[in-house]
Amino acid sequence: MSTLQTGLKGKVALITGSTSGIGLATAHVLAEQGCHIVLHGLMDQDDGLSLASEFAAQYQINTFFSNADLRDANCIHEFINNAVNALGSIDILVNNAGIQHTQDVTNFPIEKWNDIIAINLSSAFHTIQKVVPLMAKKKWGRIINIASVHGLVASANKVAYCAAKHGIIGLTKVVAIECAEQGITVNAICPGWVDTPLISKQIDTIATDKSLSYEDAKYQLVTSKQPLPEMLIPREIGEFVLFLCGNAARGITGSALPMDGAWTAQ
Template identity: 70%
Template structure:
């Protein structure tokens, strides 16, 4: 069912996005890769995927803060590889600081990349999905799309926004064979949180692994970070026919964080 379909994954050169790319490629899904790499590095990565999985791949490092860059990137990718069937909005950045001192440029960048870019990619992808009467939109939100945490005003605002956007798209697309869902992970073992762990290690005068454990268990009863591939496998399930009635949902994968 999924072999030969086209998936666009933003932020797919590391972490959750890269893991999801491997999971989908294993099913013969063609990939539009995107991330913070040079063109040369990105093309090499795309070629690796193409050779390893015998699929079509393209890469772009478009600036997700710029709607025109997003539009140009998606136009070029679709012309080369085909209409987008599966859209995974995964790209994200983080900055922690209290609201009083939060830098304006960091606020603007986080909202642009973590929230507004998802709207632009969805708007660009929907016509093709509607024409084909099939589509899967999966937005990687966060447990912070469901709860708040100190020093994360921009991140929480963006991720709460992603959850709301997902619900609206699901409602508007419910009769068109298109589902839209938000995955809300807790702690995931990705480079995005390494700076937070290092800061805790320095503050508490402990080693990196102890700081990591302390960070996780301060919020999440399950005392371990999730492997990014687990999210990739959940994405694959949401793309399957078995999940065709799951839409408009904010789905926690949070080690019982929000069960408290």
């Protein structure tokens, strides 16, 4: 359990893509601090409600779950309206949901481009647009966008992902400027390699293609980009989110903050 004291007890945190990986870890970190949690993810309604109940019981907090389609602005608006009706407000917004597809630009499927831009970028605009007025009324809010090292640099075959993550950083900067006098901070976290199921699949492919052990394939993947030969774990991203929500970070806004093992230092 985190030992950070951030005065977040009773705040309401909405985390998109929070049924697995970075989002789920972040939800646990914030729940430990007494935040009420809005969970969201690709999970059927019954399973999602069960997860929300587990959070409520474990942390003695209020919870809400939605599996809203983030490609649809109307679904996002309905999702947030329902969450606010259930829990009273949104004080912390973590835009974490994201999908990936890798292919060269010539052959990149248009439907994959549209989905990645919608989920990885446009959905963050829609959630931010809905919650900023709520935060402004209280003169307090925290918006943390989970970008990526690929919001700062590019890699081949990731045209849509890089475009979306670069866009998230631009969105972050603009909203931070507009909200600077309203007690709302807006930042983007830019992780490098994070140990998630999505990455595990890439490692398995490398191990098979090159006849390597899983650990050797993992080392090869990680060090191909970053000097630090280790992946982050999702909870470490959650702990950084927690720091950005605290009073010590009130002067940090409009920033793209790498957690990339010196990837972008090269």
